[in-house]
Amino acid sequence: MSFVKSVARRGTTGDARPVSSRTSPWRGRAVGIALGVALDAVFADPRSGLHPVAVFGRGAAAVERRLYGDDRARGVGHVAVCVGAMTALGAAVEWSIRERPGRPGKPGARSITGLPGMYGTRGMRGPRGVLGTKGMPGIRGVLGPQGVPVSRGTLGLHGMPGPTGVVGSRGMSAAGVGLTALTALATWAVLGGTTLGREGAYMARALEADDLVAARDRLPHLCGRDPSGLSADELARATVESIAENTSDAVVAPLVWGAVAGVPGLLAYRAINTLDAMVGHRSERYERFGWAAARLDDVANYVPARITGALACVLAPLVGGSPRRAAAVLRRDGGRHPSPNSGRCEAAFAGALGVRLGGRNVYAGRVEHRPVLGDGRDPRVGDIARSVRLARAVNLAAAGLAVTAAWTLGRGRRRGA
Known part of the structure; x- marks a missing residue:
């Protein structure tokens, strides 16, 4: 997670103007996002039960045990408690660091x-x-x-x-330094881009070594698909699809919400997305209880998924693709997926990579037939590394956009102050 905020001093000499106390907080937000991206690149997600997302997951599960019922209203309550708590926590910590009139004699x-x-x-x-x-x-x-x-x-x-x-x-100021640190830590805690790339690289190595057992054991790290009967090419397709979808969920979306809403936005988004993973999937237990989590996740990812798709099209040449062809596939096939957001990401990646995604998937004994996205061949093992390369490029571009947006929003607010 992460902490930081502002700068203020009285203008005292020459034509120097008084400095608004609202200048540095926004600069701290932009710098904090950049530092958080760097922290994720270096440290990724530590495999620890003390990771903030893991701690939140245990808390959400405890709330579920108290509130669970087979109806939507209880699911709405579950989401309200969990997401509301994380949003309030982020707002309270960020507010406590904001610069306010000081006390005499104290720095x-x-x-x-x-x-x-x-x-x-x-x-x-x-x-x-x-x-x-x-x-x-x-x-x-x-x-x-x-x-x-x-x-x-x-x-x-x-x-x-x-x-x-x-x-x-x-x-x-001290508050500005604090906000920068807070934002950096929060950004690091909610990002998953480096871990996503490492999981993809592991799958590629296992499949290149014809180690289907290792690849099948690892696939649940990426998605909820039943891997037991999947062939090497089917495992490759599952990996490429998961990398495409999670590029938005694990990187672009948190960066968007961090740029727009700071630490409260970062924590709220990660809470929403984690709840969707926990209870938002279709099953007998969560068909109604998980409805609110799934719908809220759709709303939170609506814009980020489309940014992800657009960036994947623009960056298609990095993996031997054509921006025009990728954009054509995105426009034609992006809305065919059952999810209003995943289809945008998967269609753009399919067009950029020149492959065909979708088909028969098995989830906990339940079979789903997904529409075909793209015009190319079926994915192969070698396409996993290409999808990882494209995802990393999208991540870097999204980080640049997020930092720029946070800085620009801050300048706009300062002028309006």
């Missing part, structure tokens, strides 16, 4: 070093020179509201002008 109300300081636009020590006109480190810094009084500073009235600064034009 944190303005900035870590007082004047723009190390990260500001006025130089390493601020606009008045090495010592400045007000005190050792600055006006509002670590040493209190006024610092150690020095009448004019060692170097004169205005001192030695400093360089432009290290980070940016406004500086970042």
Whole structure:
């Protein structure tokens, strides 16, 4: 998960304008998303029961035991409790870090070093020179509201002008640093792109080695399909389809919600998607109880799935495909899938890879016949690595878009402030 927020100082010299306390929080959100993506690339999902998603899963299961009933109303209650709790948690933690008027003599109300300081636009020590006109480190810094009084500073009235600064034009307060860290941790906790790629790579290695037992044992890490009777090519198709669908669920969707709604959006989305995986599938037990989780997941993934499809089409040349052909398959076949969202991702990947997806699937003894997506041949083992490569490219593009969107939304809000 992740924490971070804003910067504020009084404009004091020349034509410098007062800095809005709402500038850094949004910058912290954008930087935090970028750092979270980097953390996922390095650490992926640790196999631990202490992982935040695993902890949430146990809590959701406990709530289910208390609320379960074979009707939709109880399912709505289950979703409301679980998703509401995670949204409230994210909002509360993010709010607690936001910058608010500080108390006299305590750091944190303005900035870590007082004047723009190390990260500001006025130089390493601020606009008045090495010592400045007000005190050792600055006006509002670590040493209190006024610092150690020095009448004019060692170097004169205005001192030695400093360089432009290290980070940016406004500086970042303790709250801004906190929000960045919070957002980075939350983004890392909810992303699954690196683990998804590793699972795909494992399936490819097992099938290339003709180890069907290992591949069948591993497939449940990717999807709920019964792998017991699947051939190598059928395992390859299941893997490609799962990578396509989960590129949206595990990467693009959380990035979208993080850019738009920050930490509350990240946690709420992961709660929604986890509940869909737990109770949103069709079975005798969850046909009615899981209805709310499945429908809410459809809503949460509606836009991200279409972004995923569009990016897969644009990036098709990276796997030897044609953007025009991929887009044609997406337009024609994207709506044929039973899911309003999965079909967009799978059709785009099918068109980009030049393969045909869909067909007969078995889930816990229940047979489903999915419509065919794409015009090419059936997927082969070698197509798994291509699908992983395409998914990673989509992930990077989505991360860039999310960071840009968060930054742009912040600038827009600052102007409107």
